[in-house]
Amino acid sequence: MSTQQRARLREAPLPRTGAELGGLLDFVREEIAPYSTGNGHPAFFAWVNSPPAPAGIIAELLASAVNATCGMGENALMDVERGTVRMLADLAGLPDSTGGVLTSGGSMANLLALATARTWFLTGRGSGDGPTYDRDHARLTLYYSAQAHMSVTKAAACIGLPAHRLRAVPADEHDRLDSAALRAAVTADLDAGLLPFCTVTTLGTTATGAVDPLTEVTDLCRRTGMWHHADGAWGGLGAAVPALAPLYRGVGDVDSLTVDPHKTLSVPVGCGALLVPDPEHLHTAFAHRASYLTAGEPDALPWLSHATIELTRPGTRALALWATLRHLGRAGVTTLIEHYLTLADQLRDKITAQPRLELLAGGPWPVACFRITHPGGAADDLHARVARRVQVAGRAYLATVAVNDRTVLRACLCNYRTTTDDLDLLIREVLHAADADGPPRSSRTSGRHTADDH
Numbered sequence: 001m002s003t004q005q006r007a008r009l010r011e012a013p014l015p016r017t018g019a020e021l022g023g024l025l026d027f028v029r030e031e032i033a034p035y036s037t038g039n040g041h042p043a044f045f046a047w048v049n050s051p052p053a054p055a056g057i058i059a060e061l062l063a064s065a066v067n068a069t070c071g072m073g074e075n076a077l078m079d080v081e082r083g084t085v086r087m088l089a090d091l092a093g094l095p096d097s098t099g100g101v102l103t104s105g106g107s108m109a110n111l112l113a114l115a116t117a118r119t120w121f122l123t124g125r126g127s128g129d130g131p132t133y134d135r136d137h138a139r140l141t142l143y144y145s146a147q148a149h150m151s152v153t154k155a156a157a158c159i160g161l162p163a164h165r166l167r168a169v170p171a172d173e174h175d176r177l178d179s180a181a182l183r184a185a186v187t188a189d190l191d192a193g194l195l196p197f198c199t200v201t202t203l204g205t206t207a208t209g210a211v212d213p214l215t216e217v218t219d220l221c222r223r224t225g226m227w228h229h230a231d232g233a234w235g236g237l238g239a240a241v242p243a244l245a246p247l248y249r250g251v252g253d254v255d256s257l258t259v260d261p262h263k264t265l266s267v268p269v270g271c272g273a274l275l276v277p278d279p280e281h282l283h284t285a286f287a288h289r290a291s292y293l294t295a296g297e298p299d300a301l302p303w304l305s306h307a308t309i310e311l312t313r314p315g316t317r318a319l320a321l322w323a324t325l326r327h328l329g330r331a332g333v334t335t336l337i338e339h340y341l342t343l344a345d346q347l348r349d350k351i352t353a354q355p356r357l358e359l360l361a362g363g364p365w366p367v368a369c370f371r372i373t374h375p376g377g378a379a380d381d382l383h384a385r386v387a388r389r390v391q392v393a394g395r396a397y398l399a400t401v402a403v404n405d406r407t408v409l410r411a412c413l414c415n416y417r418t419t420t421d422d423l424d425l426l427i428r429e430v431l432h433a434a435d436a437d438g439p440p441r442s443s444r445t446s447g448r449h450t451a452d453d454h
């Protein structure tokens with residue numbers, strides 16, 4: 001897309017008179033659709049950006065025509081939303097009591113989770129307000145693995161935690177939060193008079209797809225009075241997949257779980273969720289009352305605006321998620337994720353079999369981080385250049401990520417249309433792009449990785 005075309009979109013003024021809506025179709029066909037991120041394409045392997053499921057596209061159009069707000073009052077779409085929350089909880093292996101809300105995505109769900117944890121912790125100590133609030137809030141300390149998504153620290157900043165109260169606990173050689181290091185950090189902070197209030201685990205780390213140890217963290221949280229939030233924006237539904245389920249033992253005991261149907265299930269973008277086994281905690285944090293907003297019936301269900309920051313909320317997320325889940329069924333969800341796992345295994349095998357490439361990390365969630373073997377060890381800028389060349393050539397698309405503090409290539413599987421042929425295409429494109437840097441030699445160095453997010 002040319003710079004001029006983009007500038008035109010940004011700078012075109014609003015005409016004085018209106019135009020026929022018919023022109024909108026041409027506008028989208030000519031100016032918008034050809035210049036999307038490209039994540040509808042089966043050879044798009046960057047980030048965790050799935051293509052939209054047709055059921056979700058249709059449902060969004062229908063829900064926006066109904067245009068009910070899923071915040072207050074009562075309407076069928078609010079019950080649809082409550083129903084989808086229950087379905088997600090069931091897929092994720094959370095208890096029947098679970099409630100929650102749909103969100104714009106994983107970042108917003110993580111923010112709601114940390115705000116809920118903070119309110120739960122302080123009210124539990126009797127310091128929800130007054131002088132004890134000031135004293136205790138300043139000592140709140142948050143734990144997460146060094147592999148956690150950056151939305152966790154962003155959420156911490158939003159609820160008023162300063163950087164010196166955040167603990168990025170080291171991950172082990174498989175990129176999983178090191179629970180011994182977590183225990184040591186919590187003990188040291190307790191000894192120093194601080195207030196450890198929450199640990200965030202990640203189910204499916206963004207860089208390499210690792211799943212943090214759940215039961216060890218829950219045990220520590222129970223013993224020390226912390227909230228356990230699991231960020232499963234990508235991998236929150238692993239319990240529904242037999243091959244992954246052993247890693248999810250104990251997931252039903254977390255205090256809250258983020259899932260992102262717009263990543264894992266191809267619901268059109270704008271659909272995340274926060275699931276809370278005891279939804280009362282969510283209501284304690286977010287049910288603020290106002291005289292102009294009162295439920296009609298005394299026995300009305302809690303409004304969804306009482307579980308989140310938003311008041312007027314779209315029904316599009318709920319119906320798009322409902323339609324996608326109903327279309328897939330439980331078996332379809334499992335098969336979809338298994339499809340990604342199978343392709344990722346194939347991709348990792350192909351990388352391992354190719355002498356000019358070296359697999360560095362990836363799994364159990366479907367991702368491969370790899371480097372090009374190159375004279376003198378491949379430099380960071382080589383991988384940035386190769387990714388750029390692949391992107392510009394336009395036949396496949398992948399991104400880079402930091403692994404072991406080095407920039408390497410990252411390919412992620414989250415497109416239901418991707419096939420083995422697309423994997424071969426990706427490898428051909430990467431090798432072709434690397435050829436532009438001169439003849440290869442097989443010099444291999446290996447090391448452990450510390451990946452980063454994006």
Ligand SMILES: *Cc1c(COP(=O)(O)O)cnc(C)c1O
Pocket residue numbers: 048104105106107108110149151202204205206231232233234260272
């Ligand atoms: C993508 C991601 C997020 C953020 O979710 P958005 O929907 O992009 O806001 C949070 N945590 C993890 C682990 C993620 O992969």
